[in-house]
Amino acid sequence: MTDADLRQSIARREFLLRASAGTVITAMAGGLYFLSGREAQAESRTDGRPRVPPGQRVIEALKPMGGEPGDPAASAFRLRVHGEVESPFELTFAELVALGAVEQSLDVHCVTGWTLLGGLWKGVRVKDLAAKAGVKDSARHVIFEAAHGYTSNVRRDEALADDVMVTWELNGKRLARPHGAPVRALVPDLYFWKSSKWLTGIKFVRRDEPGFWETRGYHNHADPWKEERYG
Ligand SMILES: Nc1nc2c(c(=O)[nH]1)N[C@H]1C(S)=C(S)[C@@H](COP(=O)(O)O)O[C@H]1N2
Numbered sequence: 001m002t003d004a005d006l007r008q009s010i011a012r013r014e015f016l017l018r019a020s021a022g023t024v025i026t027a028m029a030g031g032l033y034f035l036s037g038r039e040a041q042a043e044s045r046t047d048g049r050p051r052v053p054p055g056q057r058v059i060e061a062l063k064p065m066g067g068e069p070g071d072p073a074a075s076a077f078r079l080r081v082h083g084e085v086e087s088p089f090e091l092t093f094a095e096l097v098a099l100g101a102v103e104q105s106l107d108v109h110c111v112t113g114w115t116l117l118g119g120l121w122k123g124v125r126v127k128d129l130a131a132k133a134g135v136k137d138s139a140r141h142v143i144f145e146a147a148h149g150y151t152s153n154v155r156r157d158e159a160l161a162d163d164v165m166v167t168w169e170l171n172g173k174r175l176a177r178p179h180g181a182p183v184r185a186l187v188p189d190l191y192f193w194k195s196s197k198w199l200t201g202i203k204f205v206r207r208d209e210p211g212f213w214e215t216r217g218y219h220n221h222a223d224p225w226k227e228e229r230y231g
């Protein structure tokens with residue numbers, strides 16, 4: 001093995017270790033760059049906001065934050081898309097996957113202060129489900145419904161953003177039960193409690209319906225860049 005070969009093999013091993021630890025990898029012309037939490041702190045998003053919102057620290061892997069789990073079996077999964085829509089429908093897991101999955105690298109921010117950068121999330125965009133259902137103009141809010149009555153509320157315009165999805169895979173692996181298996185919502189630009197785990201329905205409504213945490217002292221909107229933590 002030449003010196004160059006050795007260096008390459010060490011670099012590759014380092015790459016795999018850091019990739020599996022969830023370090024942010026940014027591809028730029030000429031190579032791959034790793035960002036430490038501190039470097040990510042200084043980075044800006046394309047919308048000009050800092051990559052890491054104020055008061056957040058970067059961690060390496062998703063933390064299980066609890067909640068009452070639903071049935072993790074894909075065979076038991078049903079997703080109801082309903083409310084202020086022309087054509088409500090219900091999907092099995094296979095039908096959801098058959099709609100065509102997208103993979104997006106996204107950051108999530110928990111109100112308890114941790115941020116996970118650059119997870120590769122696979123799923124279907126909420127805006128595509130909305131289009132399939134024919135959402136009426138009268139719908140102003142979206143309610144993400146989950147097992148055992150957990151809900152979260154998101155404004156229509158924010159719920160229909162490109163990066164809002166229903167997801168079943170993170171970094172090439174199916175979601176584990178504590179993280180919402182088989183399918184959870186993902187609303188990356190609002191605090192993570194808006195991302196209902198063990199998702200059962202997406203309901204479009206005229207009037208807002210504050211959800212589980214929003215009726216327990218947390219902020220109704222939950223913008224991490226404005227630190228909308230408590231109501
Ligand atoms: N169904 C359901 N979804 C939920 C919750 C819950 O209790 N039940 N907790 C929320 C909160 S407070 C957070 S911070 C995130 C945590 O997701 P994680 O456990 O995958 O990190 O899920 C959100 N989704």
Ligand SMILES: [Mo]
Pocket residue numbers: 065110111112192193
């Ligand atoms: Mo949370």
